[in-house]
Amino acid sequence: MIFPQNKKTAPNRNWANGQQPYQLLKSSKFRSQFQKETLDTMRARLTDYLSAHGVELRREASRLKGKCPMHDDKNPSFAVFGSNHEWCGCFPCGFKGDVFAASQWLGRSSNFPMAVRDVATTLGVYVPNSAERHFTLPNTAPQRPIRQPAPPFTLCDADQKKVHDARLAFSTAFDAGAEIIDQIAKSLGFDRETLRLASLGSSGLGLADNWLCYAYPQGLKWRNPVPTAKHRFRWIVGKALAPWRMEWVKPDTHTIYLTEGESDCMALLASGLEDDGSATCVASPGTSFSREWASLFVGKRVVICFDTDPPGRKATANIAGILKGYAAEILAWKGDSSHE
Numbered sequence: 001m002i003f004p005q006n007k008k009t010a011p012n013r014n015w016a017n018g019q020q021p022y023q024l025l026k027s028s029k030f031r032s033q034f035q036k037e038t039l040d041t042m043r044a045r046l047t048d049y050l051s052a053h054g055v056e057l058r059r060e061a062s063r064l065k066g067k068c069p070m071h072d073d074k075n076p077s078f079a080v081f082g083s084n085h086e087w088c089g090c091f092p093c094g095f096k097g098d099v100f101a102a103s104q105w106l107g108r109s110s111n112f113p114m115a116v117r118d119v120a121t122t123l124g125v126y127v128p129n130s131a132e133r134h135f136t137l138p139n140t141a142p143q144r145p146i147r148q149p150a151p152p153f154t155l156c157d158a159d160q161k162k163v164h165d166a167r168l169a170f171s172t173a174f175d176a177g178a179e180i181i182d183q184i185a186k187s188l189g190f191d192r193e194t195l196r197l198a199s200l201g202s203s204g205l206g207l208a209d210n211w212l213c214y215a216y217p218q219g220l221k222w223r224n225p226v227p228t229a230k231h232r233f234r235w236i237v238g239k240a241l242a243p244w245r246m247e248w249v250k251p252d253t254h255t256i257y258l259t260e261g262e263s264d265c266m267a268l269l270a271s272g273l274e275d276d277g278s279a280t281c282v283a284s285p286g287t288s289f290s291r292e293w294a295s296l297f298v299g300k301r302v303v304i305c306f307d308t309d310p311p312g313r314k315a316t317a318n319i320a321g322i323l324k325g326y327a328a329e330i331l332a333w334k335g336d337s338s339h340e
């Protein structure tokens with residue numbers, strides 16, 4: 001999903017109190033911008049790349065030959081060679097190189113990182129963005145055949161109204177500049193605009209009796225913004241039949257970021273992780289995660305962003321086990337010990 005915002009009205013991405021649960025863009029742990037395996041995979045698909053850009057090739061001995069796309073070629077003088085057909089060249093043009101060099105030679109890119117993006121786009125290969133280089137890979141699972149997608153979640157009319165009213169109360173309070181909004185924003189470490197934007201959408205935020213409400217697909221959860229309050233959470237309608245914001249996961253969603261609780265999810269939203277449309281941030285209501293939710297993650301790349309304290313690590317291992325065989329890839333947030 002694309003979060004409803006544009007650059008002019010985008011929230012201030014600096015968290016209000018200076019605390020950043022996830023240090024997304026600052027790490028020297030990953031020196032190489034692109035993974036070698038990813039690059040090699042793309043190199044081995046040179047012929048696919050060329051044919052996608054209109055270069056016709058025919059087999060000639062161990063080589064593939066075709067008319068050069070870059071000069072007026074009467075005889076096929078462009079060739080693809082190498083044990084995996086990973087090299088190409090044109091003698092009259094004086095060009096020789098791999099798929100990334102070919103991208104630049106064809107004028108589709110002007111440097112290596114651009115070439116990687118161009119080739120990845122052409123081939124439909126996913127290249128993780130820089131933020132994701134901070135995750136380790138505890139296990140991978142073979143992808144199961146895609147099952148029937150889960151049916152859309154619906155609230156019964158009465159619950160729909162409660163959610164609606166709560167959200168309306170939130171926007172009214174927001175517009176009135178109510179103190180409670182600032183209190184909630186402060187307790188969660190967000191600026192007010194982030195809260196307002198997060199209240200948009202079907203699984204959004206609401207306000208009822210001065211409690212922040214999270215609308216789940218079939219439930220409404222109250223969160224008392226006062227950290228010392230006795231009852232911090234209460235379900236007033238239904239329960240979590242799926243993680244928070246799960247209905248934003250679309251067939252073309254590539255990566256799902258799963259957080260421990262809604263406020264961490266909002267931290268990821270505020271950091272812009274959903275901005276390019278390929279990722280969706282969802283929240284588990286705490287450290288619990290139902291086995292029944294596994295099918296919602298079929299074929300997806302899942303990044304588990306739970307806390308790095310012992311309960312968080314335990315839950316991460318548990319969820320990775322549940323999702324194994326469902327998710328295409330499971331990654332776990334490695335954590336930053338300074339945050340604990």
Ligand SMILES: [Zn+2]
Nearest residue numbers: 068071090093
């Ligand atoms: Zn040529």
